[in-house]
Amino acid sequence: xxxxxxxxxxxxxxxxxxxxxxxxxxxxxxxxxxxxxxxxxxxxxxxxxxxxxxxxxxxxxxxxxxxxxxxxxxxxxxxxxxxxxxxxxxxxxxxxxxxxxxxxxxxxxxxxxxxxxxxxxxxxxxxxxxxxxxxxxxxxxxxxxxxxxxxxxxxxxxxxxxxxxxxxxxxxxxxxxxxxxxxxxxxxxxxxxxxxxxxxxxxxxxxxxxxxxxx
Numbered sequence: 259x260x261x262x263x264x265x266x267x268x269x270x271x272x273x274x275x276x277x278x279x280x281x282x283x284x285x286x287x288x289x290x291x292x293x294x295x296x297x298x299x300x301x302x303x304x305x306x307x308x309x310x311x312x313x314x315x316x317x318x319x320x321x322x323x324x325x326x327x328x329x330x331x332x333x334x335x336x337x338x339x340x341x342x343x344x345x346x347x348x349x350x351x352x353x354x355x356x357x358x359x360x361x362x363x364x365x366x367x368x369x370x371x372x373x374x375x376x377x378x379x380x381x382x383x384x385x386x387x388x389x390x391x392x393x394x395x396x397x398x399x400x401x402x403x404x405x406x407x408x409x410x411x412x413x414x415x416x417x418x419x420x421x422x423x424x425x426x427x428x429x430x431x432x433x434x435x436x437x438x439x440x441x442x443x444x445x446x447x448x449x450x451x452x453x454x455x456x457x458x459x460x461x462x463x464x465x466x467x468x469x470x471x472x473x
Contacts, residue, residue, distance in 0.1 A: 281320040282320060284324055285317075285320045285323055285324065288323075288327060289317060290361075290362065291360075291361055291362070293362060294358045294360055294361060295358055296339070296342055296359060296360050299342075300338060300342070301338075302332070302334055302338045303330075303331060305330040305331070306326070306327060309326055309330055336380050340380075342359055343382070343383060345359070346381075346383075346415050347415070350418050350420075351415050351418065352417070352419070353417050353418065353432045354419075359383065360383050360385075361383070362385075363385065364417065364433050364435065365383040365385050365386075365435060366384055366385060366386045367384050367437070367438055367440065367443045368382070368383060368438075369381065369384050369438070369439060369440045370382070370412075370438075370439070381437070409442050409445060409451065409456075410438065410439075410442060411436040411438035411442065412437045412438060413437045414436055415435045415436075416433075416434055417432045417434075417435060418431055418432060434453060434454070436453050
């Protein structure tokens with residue numbers, strides 16, 4: 259049986275469908291994030307904000323809006339996001355400063371890079387999404403796979419309401435956000451291990467579990 263020939267170009271119907279889907283997806287993402295502090299404060303988006311202020315109706319016209327986004331927003335680097343992400347490391351970390359920062363709500367974790375390129379660790383925010391996890395395809399060979407993971411976090415950031423001063427009546431803990439590898443939080447979620455339960459679990463799991471948490 260001959261293999262089907264490769265598709266060299268999209269048919270007009272497929273090209274039109276892809277364009278509509280791309281425009282719809284991008285419009286949804288941008289519109290959803292238009293409430294964020296980054297969207298409303300970042301210098302990189304100042305031209306886009308001005309264009310939308312002059313023609314707010316373009317938000318309801320996907321093709322025009324996407325073309326406007328391409329014209330007004332240039333490619334960005336980490337430097338454009340670093341001043342916003344650094345707010346999480348302020349003391350105290352106030353909810354008003356970090357809520358709806360790069361996406362609606364508060365992040366699930368602050369991840370970080372290995373620092374192998376340039377020797378400088380970069381932090382990024384990971385927000386919880388409702389996308390289902392795709393199942394892994396079954397292995398075609400009988401092999402044993404050893405996955406090495408860590409549950410370690412480098413610090414816990416406590417996000418509070420209030421000024422963080424001596425008046426405890428005006429304060430309140432909103433959320434604890436770990437600074438860790440994204441894979442660490444994924445493993446914790448699968449095992450049902452909350453960051454507040456580490457001390458209680460250490461005695462139950464023994465030395466290997468203790469090591470995976472702290473080394």
